[in-house]
Amino acid sequence: MSRPYTIMLVAVSLDGKISPRRQPGQTNPIGPELIAPEIMELHNAQRAGVDGIMVGLNCILLDDSRLTLRAGAGTNPTRVVLDGLAEMPPSARILDCSNTPTVVAVTEQAPADRVAELRQRGADIVVAGDNGRFVDLTLLMATLREDFGIKRLIVEGGGMVHRSMIADQLYDELQLIICPFVIGGAESVTPVQRGAFWPGGAVPTFALTDSEVVGDYLYVTYQPREKLRHGP
Numbered sequence: 001m002s003r004p005y006t007i008m009l010v011a012v013s014l015d016g017k018i019s020p021r022r023q024p025g026q027t028n029p030i031g032p033e034l035i036a037p038e039i040m041e042l043h044n045a046q047r048a049g050v051d052g053i054m055v056g057l058n059c060i061l062l063d064d065s066r067l068t069l070r071a072g073a074g075t076n077p078t079r080v081v082l083d084g085l086a087e088m089p090p091s092a093r094i095l096d097c098s099n100t101p102t103v104v105a106v107t108e109q110a111p112a113d114r115v116a117e118l119r120q121r122g123a124d125i126v127v128a129g130d131n132g133r134f135v136d137l138t139l140l141m142a143t144l145r146e147d148f149g150i151k152r153l154i155v156e157g158g159g160m161v162h163r164s165m166i167a168d169q170l171y172d173e174l175q176l177i178i179c180p181f182v183i184g185g186a187e188s189v190t191p192v193q194r195g196a197f198w199p200g201g202a203v204p205t206f207a208l209t210d211s212e213v214v215g216d217y218l219y220v221t222y223q224p225r226e227k228l229r230h231g232p
């Protein structure tokens with residue numbers, strides 16, 4: 001089954017965190033005030049270079065992300081949210097679909113009235129699997145490629161989504177931006193959340209394919225070793 005070329009994109013602190021643990025309504029301290037303007041610029045260019053951007057529901061609940069480009073920077077990619085049970089609040093900014101399509105991926109267990117409400121707000125609904133809150137990512141990737149024409153996809157988070165994507169071997173590249181700050185906190189969010197890969201399986205391994213220093217930031221790109229062995 002064909003699927004988009006898929007890139008994990010994550011900004012990570014020097015101590016390996018992507019966000020402090022927060023409650024909805026608490027401001028994200030890892031925002032444009034903290035990140036250097038040239039990095040925000042590069043991030044914008046990365047978004048401009050893909051057909052789709054995907055996040056998990058928590059990114060919407062916590063950050064109310066719009067996932068759009070800066071004004072005048074090009075055509076917004078299609079936005080995709082994993083929301084197995086269609087729990088996204090109708091007020092979420094990403095549901096303003098007037099200029100940019102939003103795909104909400106649910107499972108067969110999503111309540112029909114919630115799905116209808118999201119549709120009414122303008123979202124395209126993809127039903128992928130019947131595993132409760134957990135969207136079937138392999139099925140979703142094929143649908144994004146075939147029905148929505150998404151050939152290149154960035155996945156911006158969060159940690160639970162990255163974990164599932166790695167487990168399902170759906171990443172072609174991992175791009176990490178190592179940032180010059182420390183978040184701390186044992187409860188803070190890391191790039192890959194939930195269960196460890198070992199025991200129960202082998203630890204996935206990757207090969208460094210690119211690196212670039214931008215001011216105090218380091219961009220590193222890795223590819224799965226398995227993929228390098230077998231080609232694209």
Ligand SMILES: NC(=O)c1ccc[n+]([C@@H]2O[C@H](COP(=O)([O-])OP(=O)(O)OC[C@H]3O[C@@H](n4cnc5c(N)ncnc54)[C@H](OP(=O)(O)O)[C@@H]3O)[C@@H](O)[C@H]2O)c1
Nearest residue numbers: 010011018019056057058059133135157158159160161164
């Ligand atoms: N620094 C960065 O680059 C960066 C970028 C983006 C986000 N973030 C931060 O990351 C945090 C959010 O990350 P998070 O780990 O809490 O949550 P997350 O990965 O954003 O969201 C996980 C949500 O997606 C749902 N989901 C549906 N299908 C799934 C599947 N197949 N696999 C995994 N999840 C699935 C989960 O359902 P269940 O509820 O059933 O698990 C859960 O509700 C926020 O604090 C945000 O600010 C940082």
